[in-house]
Amino acid sequence: MSIKRALVSVSDKTGIVEFCRELSQLGVEIISTGGTKNLLAQEGVPVIGISDVTGFPEIMDGRVKTLHPAVHSGLLAVRDNEEHTRQMQELGLDYIDLVVVNLYPFQETIAKPDVAYEDAIENIDIGGPTMLRSAAKNHAFVSVVVDSSDYGKVIEEVRESADTTLDTRKKLAAKVFRHTAAYDALIADYLAKQTGDPLPERYTVTYEKIQDLRYGENPHQAAAFYRAPLAPAGTLTTAEQLHGKELSYNNINDANAALQIVKEFSEPAVVAVKHMNPCGVGVGTTIAEAYGKAYSADPVSIFGGIVAANRTIDAETAQPLSEIFLEIVLAPDFTPEALDILTKKKNIRLLKMGELTSAEGRAAAHVVTSIEGGMVVQESDVHSLGESDLKVVTKRQPTEDELKQMLFGWKVVKHVKSNAIVLAAGDMTVGVGAGQMNRVGSAKIALEQAGDKAQGAILASDAFFPMGDTVELAAKHGIQAIIQPGGSIKDEESIRAADEAGIAMIFTGVRHFKH
Template sequence: MSIKRALVSVSDKTGIVDFCRELSQMGVEIISTGGTSSLLSKEGVPVVGISDVTGFPEIMDGRVKTLHPAVHSGLLAVRDNEEHTRQMKELGLDYIDLVVVNLYPFQETIAKPDVAYEDAIENIDIGGPTMLRSAAKNHAFVSVVVDADDYSHVLEEVRNSGDTTLETRKRLAAKVFRHTAAYDALISDYLSNVNGDPLPERLTVTYEKLQDLRYGENPHQQAAFYRKPLAAQDTLTTAEQLHGKELSYNNINDANAALQIVKEFEEPAVVAVKHMNPCGVGVGESIYEAYGKAYAADPTSIFGGIVAANRIIDSDTAAKLSEIFLEIVLAPDFTQEALDILTKKKNIRLLKTGELSAARNRESQFVVTSIDGGMIVQQSDVHSIEASELKVVTDRAPSEEELKQLLFGWKVVKHVKSNAIVLAANDMTVGVGAGQMNRVGAAKIAIEQAGELAKGAILASDAFFPMGDTLELAAKAGVIAVIQPGGSIKDEESIKVANEYGIAMVFTGVRHFKH
């Protein structure tokens, strides 16, 4: 066997002229359609129009051109099947040995702001996926290319032997079906959302690989980093790495957690994260002041952690950051002076995110979590609350300053693994209790970490108190105000304890479990 005829029809024309020119020089007949045919002809590459093959004109504005027996017989015929061979001869049909197709730019179309529904539908490719699937199914005899990165390899094999190897054809076929599956998944997702059905009876998700990772959570686990199509521009998947070695699986998880927390704040804020939980959060008049508070919140745990900022890192802040070992610093950008300081540290990774949007301005996305044998899907937790929405349930209402600290703590505790308790004062966390099996245990950890700073601090709880014991513990430590969802059958017990100690307590009516 050898490649004698190739059918080429591409929307992304990167590299296609040189690829077809070399094929033609090796004696391969190039069949093409529409804009691809015009481009090849213009560049001096001999080309046969699709209508010359089918004996039928391209009609309906090009919607119907390759959906023809002359095309699909040439793709699907089993070359060593005598009956197929006989029919091909009787009907005067020729084989097609190579298909080079990429699809209408549906993803690029729906990424446009305010794209019209009609434009999206018009950019659903029909003939392209059909040719790809036909060729990929018959990969025992037909080569199929959907990715320009494969042009050079295909040319090398054809140059050496006149054909591709079966191993290559199998690999290319698998890539085709991944490509068409992703394409259909994107269309399905778009139409489901247009119809107000984001959780349909069948859910297919698609992601694009950004890189292979050295390993997963532990060295014996394989891992890779993927990005969702149309990901927002202020996510970790779109961040630009300015310095340092490649990210690890754990780096990515922790960096994403830090980024989500820092987006909660509109004022200058810095978040330090270890093992998916914040160990220090601070806000200030400047990013330098905010970092100082985040560091002071837990100077032990921040060592070897991930730091995220929502403002440009300047030289003064960079100098402080450089004093300890950090895995990653994420920020909208870095001044050149800051980069000069931080890049002297070989092992630090610097990520530029671009301008961050506040969490309260973000639309909820659907989050997929794998379980053994399946997955569960939910909306992301982008809920935020204003002071006017809080319900004061104690005799004493919080002061203006206490209210400010309560809202600060509420933004943080939302991102702490449950059961979660956060103590805060002076625009910084002073104690974080995360991931405990009971709420009293989480409170004990937070209070112990805070030490003397618990006196005069506020306490935020991600869920209600099932009884008054947590509040009793907090009151004895010196906590003066509490924010919690409320809704327990024993709310009155907690309210009674708060009143006995003169604590101001507010209910949000919303909980923030995070598993």
């Protein structure tokens, strides 16, 4: 067998003229449609219009041109089936041996701000996916190309043997079905949102591979890094790596955790993360001051950690950053002077994030968590406290500074693994207790870490206290104010303990479990 006829119809015309010119020089007849045909003809590539094959004009603004038996018989006919061959001959139809198609730019269309619904629908390709699927189904005989990066491979094989190998056709067909599945998933997701059904009876998602990773959480686990097709700016999937070796699976997860915390703050803030939990968070009038507080919060745990900033890293901040071992520093940008300092360290990874949107400006997205045999899906936790959410439940009202520190602690504790306790004072964390099986256990860890710094600090809890023991423990260590959701059947026990210790306590009515 050999490739004698090719049907070419592409929206993205990158490399198509050169590809078709080579095919033509190898004796392949080119059939094409619309703009692709006009471009090939302009460039002097011999081309036949689709209407000359179908005997039917392109109609309805090009909506109907390839949806014709003359096309799909040529694609779907099983070449070694005598009955198929007889029907092709009786009807005067010819085989099509190669299909080169890419689709209307639906993703690019819906990515435009304020895109009209009608424009989105108009950019749903019908004929293209149909040809791709027909050719891919019949890959035993037909070659199909949806990705311009495969043009070179196809030309090489056609030049050598006038056809592609079956192995190549299988791989090309598999890529086609991945491509059309992703295309349809994007359409399905768009329409689900348009019709107010974000969690429909079938949940379809698609992602594009950014890179293969050396391994996953552990060296024996394979892993890769993927991006959502419409990933917003200011995320790891859109970051520019300025320096350092490639990211690992654990780097990516830790960096994302740091990024989500630092986005909580509009003032200059720095977050240090180890193993998905913050070990130090600080805010200040400058990013250098904020880093100093984040470092002071836990100078031991920050070693080998991830640091995220919500302002450009300058030389004043870069210098102390360079004095310890860090895996990653991520920030909206780095000054040239900061880069000169930090790039002297060979292994540190520097990620330029671009402008970061604070939590108040972010819409909830879907968070997908895999389980064995399925997944669970929920909205991301972008809840921000308003003044109307705060309810003082103790006799003592918090001071202005205590309230400020409580709101600071609340922004951090929502990102700590449950059960979560955060202690804060002076616009920085002074103790973090994460992931314990009971809440008082997390409080003990946070208080032990804080030591003398617990005196006069505030305590934030991601969920209510099931009994008064956490408040009693906090009082023994000099905690002055507590912020927690409330809602326990033993709230009165905790309130009474706070009143006896002279602690101010606020209920938020909102919990922030993070498992």
